[in-house]
Amino acid sequence: MVTFGLMPGSQLHNYRWFQRDSLGFLVFSRSVGDMVAVYKNDRRPSYVVHHPDVIKEILVTKEKQFHKGRTTGILQRTVGTGVLTSEGPTHERQKKAMMPAFAKPSIEAYAESVVTHAEALVQTFRAGEERDLSHDMMLLTLRIICQTMLGVDLQREAEQVGLAVEACIHYSAKRIYSPLPIPLALPTGTNRRFKAARGQLDAFARTTQAQHRTQHQAQHRPEQKAPLLDVLLEQSCPEQEIRDQIVTILIAGHETTANLLGWVFYLLAKHPAVSAQLTQELRQVVAPGERLTYHHLAHLPFATAVIQETLRLYPPAWAILRENLEPVELGGKRITGAGSYIISPYAIHRDPAVFPDPERFDPARFLRKEQELPRFAYLPFGAGSRACIGSQYAMMEATLILATLWRHGTLHLPDPTYTATPEPSVSLRIKGGLQTRWRPEKS
DSSP states (O other): OOEEEEOSSHHHHHHHHHHHHHHHHHHHHHHTTTTTEEESSSSSSSEEEEHHHHIIIIIIIGGGGGEEEEEHHHHHHHSSSSTTTOHHHHHHHHHHHHGGGHHHHHHHHHHHHHHHHHHHTTTTTOOOOOHHHHHHHHHHHHHHHHHHHHOOOSSSSHHHHHHHHHHHHHHHHHHHHSOOOOTTSSSSSSHHHHHHHHHHHHHHHHHHHHHHHHHHHHHHSSSSOHHHHHHHTTTTOOOOHHHHHHHHHHTTTTTHHHHHHHHHHHHHHHHHHHHHHHHHHHHHHHHOOOOOOGGGGGHHHHHHHHHHHHHHHHHOOEEEEEEEOOOOEETTTEEEEEEEEEHHHHHHHOOTTTTTTSSSSSSSGGOOHHHHHHHHOOOOOOOGGGGGGTTHHHHHHHHHHHEEEEEEEEEOSSTOOOOOOOEEEEEEEETTTTEEEEEOOOO
16 A cells, blocks of 8 residues: 655655755655655646656656656756656667667677776785776776777777766756756856866767777778767668767766776775675685676676676666656646656665665675565666666676776775765765775785
8 A cells, every 4th residue: 555645844845855855855755754845736747656656657657648748858958868868659769779888798799898998907006095986987987898798998088078968967967857948059168167167078979989889880990899889870770869879888888887886895894894705705606817707607606696786786887867748647646737756766765664674785685586576676777677787787797897997806985984974966986985995905
């Protein structure tokens, strides 16, 4: 049975609370009910949804009665109408077109590049050196997504492209939850910086697309395989759509995984026993001098569980937003107004009825075969037709990067008392980044 509740306080109070502490607001709302109204307004209601059955209605069984709404308009300023922001039949067509680039045989092939790039990064680490690991992970995952999907080997330009991506993400995060829409035409400093960054991404996308199209037309075998561009060109997708998919994959395909890995390495640094268990598993599975491959993943259940438990505590997609297009019944309640809905994996994953002692980092939760998680109680990659197209890619990439680094050494916090603060941007990041020190594995 679904329980309905109303957040205490006025609409203004709750808005300010959400702006000041979004995650705390969402976690608190779970104590108010399964479907919680942020304020009392039947014409334009706003709900935080926690009940698995209602989540299933919104994301699966009644998904055609919903769209992403206002968030799409904000993100489209950067990515255009790519698979992340398109709706209805356009989204279905785009997702179908891109699926071959994310099929299992393709993911197996990408593993080679992931390990190569991760090993190259490890070679730059020095014992005791303090590093901005968040920055390292951003550049690493950016280089990987560019090479595996677009056939582009980013070198010196990685920093420039990364900064442009970061500027666009910062702009979008500020606008998505702002109550006052600021027209892009206004000549504000923020708008100018955003336009400059978007221009850099446009130039990158145009150059990448033009080079690959030229090779295709000349029937030359490209030096680098570009599965995503190949499938889009084969299906004669318009140039603007290809541009939008390139920018989409740049942003959605590396920033989320980079932030996830930051949380992984932070949690391992705070939990030495888990770190030691991970090291032990890697020693048992991967022989000294042996190269990691995709096929090792099946024999690394603890490493996989570390990623899954980190996704539980700090899911990059910390909030899923929807708006209803027409009157709809949810959890037995008829909603006639134009409602907006927040589904927060961050809050849902902290339900003690599903995850006992929910704040504790315990990868073993995902090794207990006898305990099957309820559907829609764990959704780090969303659900339904809009579930993340790259979920299997992300799991492969994150696990292989973790395994590559951890078999060569461990990362530690310069200040063992440091506590990371979650920053809910477009994805969930560590506020201020993560500083670490490298301790090489003893020979």
